[in-house]
Amino acid sequence: MSITLHNIQKSFGPFRALRDIHLEIEGGELVALLGPSGCGKTTLLRIIAGLETPDAGQVLFHGEDATDRHVRERQVGFVFQHYALFRHMTVFENIAFGLRVRPRASRPAEAEIRERVHRLLQLVQLDWLADRYPPQLSGGQRQRIALARALAVEPKVLLLDEPFGALDAKVRKDLRRWLRRLHDELHVTSVFVTHDQEEALEVADRVVVLNAGRIEQIGTPEAVYDHPATPFVYEFLGDVNLFHGRVHDGHASLGGARIRLDDGPPQLERAAFYARPHEIDILREAPDADGIAATVQDIRPLGATVRVELERRDGQGIVEVELARDRLRHLELRRGEAVFLKPCRLRVFGEREATRH
Structure with missing residues (x-):
């Protein structure tokens, strides 16, 4: 029927x-x-x-x-x-x-x-x-x-x-x-x-x-x-991190970081970027400003994965990252360490559209 x-x-x-x-x-x-x-x-x-x-x-x-x-x-x-x-x-x-x-x-x-x-x-x-x-x-x-x-x-x-x-x-x-x-x-x-x-x-x-x-x-x-x-x-569908910045020449400008976008508009002066915790990696170094500077605040095991809470060093808030346990062991992260965040995927919306919802 x-x-x-x-x-x-x-x-x-x-x-x-x-x-x-x-x-x-x-x-x-x-x-x-x-x-x-x-x-x-x-x-x-x-x-x-x-x-x-x-x-x-x-x-x-x-x-x-x-x-x-x-x-x-x-x-x-x-x-x-x-x-x-x-x-x-x-x-x-x-x-x-x-x-x-x-x-x-x-x-x-x-x-x-x-x-x-x-x-x-x-x-x-x-x-x-x-x-x-x-x-x-x-x-x-x-x-x-x-x-x-x-x-x-x-x-x-x-x-x-x-x-x-x-x-x-x-x-x-x-x-x-x-x-x-x-x-x-x-x-x-x-x-x-x-x-x-x-x-x-x-x-x-x-x-x-x-x-x-x-x-x-x-x-x-x-x-x-x-x-x-x-x-x-x-x-609404799961945890998400929200970043604010602009889009220029196919790249997201987030504070001092410049991250290449796979899709989205080539230019946008006021943009909202979304990434789920498992769509962000943590790096020790960020060549060519390809990362967001952050400090490790907390590390919490969640079964097969680990949730890492980090504070952006530009004062723009907290970011949550979900890593496999093997990746965490490889990084050997400790609370208080300075690292860089590399979104593997960012979804872009206009700032006005994001505010409307």
């Missing part, structure tokens, strides 16, 4: 939650709506579900206008952050609930309901918990049961609102890998909301980055991370 959102607008009083949203979701695709709190991602999900009505614009399901369709007519399954399971019902009855409340004409026979529920319990790998009650389950188990309940009605579209937000970090990691495998097996068109960048990049086929009610960028996880379209996307 494909989904098309055309010129969606939504306000709550004076607050504009969504502005000119255009989005195409292909059938069988898993799409993440990613952004900070208040950016409009949950409102957009609820509009797709039919739980909210847009002030303007259209929602199309498989090319047909569904904007005014009731939520019951949209064939949508919804998974909430806090499970929304019925505490007084067993796991089996929770999953069967959506089938049992159907009108008699469309309600499956009891034998079919039991067979479908047991099949879903096997799918989510919890068939041994059919007679338990939700308070007897762990958070991860409850979320899988909530997903099975959403799938029981055989939805054409599956919507998930911060599905792992209430879980601890390890359980979240395990569940999102499980969700990706489950989606690859079922191929149900799925849209999930998250503010967790790592979650979106790991699970989704495509990521939609929202900010202040607008779409900043749409693309594969690799595209939005490696080629951010705006300063906001750059800053």
Whole structure:
């Protein structure tokens, strides 16, 4: 089931939650709506579900206008952050609930309901918990049961609102890998909301980055991370260092350093340069002023890598660099040492564009 959102607008009083949203979701695709709190991602999900009505614009399901369709007519399954399971019902009855409340004409026979529920319990790998009650389950188990309940009605579209937000970090990691495998097996068109960048990049086929009610960028996880379209996307998707300077003759002028650019405008008087911590190297010497003078402030091991915090010697702030342990051993860095920073990659934006975000 494909989904098309055309010129969606939504306000709550004076607050504009969504502005000119255009989005195409292909059938069988898993799409993440990613952004900070208040950016409009949950409102957009609820509009797709039919739980909210847009002030303007259209929602199309498989090319047909569904904007005014009731939520019951949209064939949508919804998974909430806090499970929304019925505490007084067993796991089996929770999953069967959506089938049992159907009108008699469309309600499956009891034998079919039991067979479908047991099949879903096997799918989510919890068939041994059919007679338990939700308070007897762990958070991860409850979320899988909530997903099975959403799938029981055989939805054409599956919507998930911060599905792992209430879980601890390890359980979240395990569940999102499980969700990706489950989606690859079922191929149900799925849209999930998250503010967790790592979650979106790991699970989704495509990521939609929202900010202040607008779409900043749409693309594969690799595209939005490696080629951010705006300063906001750059800053939101992981750690980043920001430098200010100008572009002259294809080089970035940053204080006393002059660094060659692989792309970007040939001339720009006021520019903002972005580099992720792993895109900067540390040098003992910088020939031809090809480096930014800095002093080592702190060295912190982070598993397989090391995070080095440095202070620029021109007084322009702190820079964070991520090195492999072998590289750190080769450099033999010590706190207080004078070194040079060499960005291996700089992304350039105009100063005005960077300030706007």
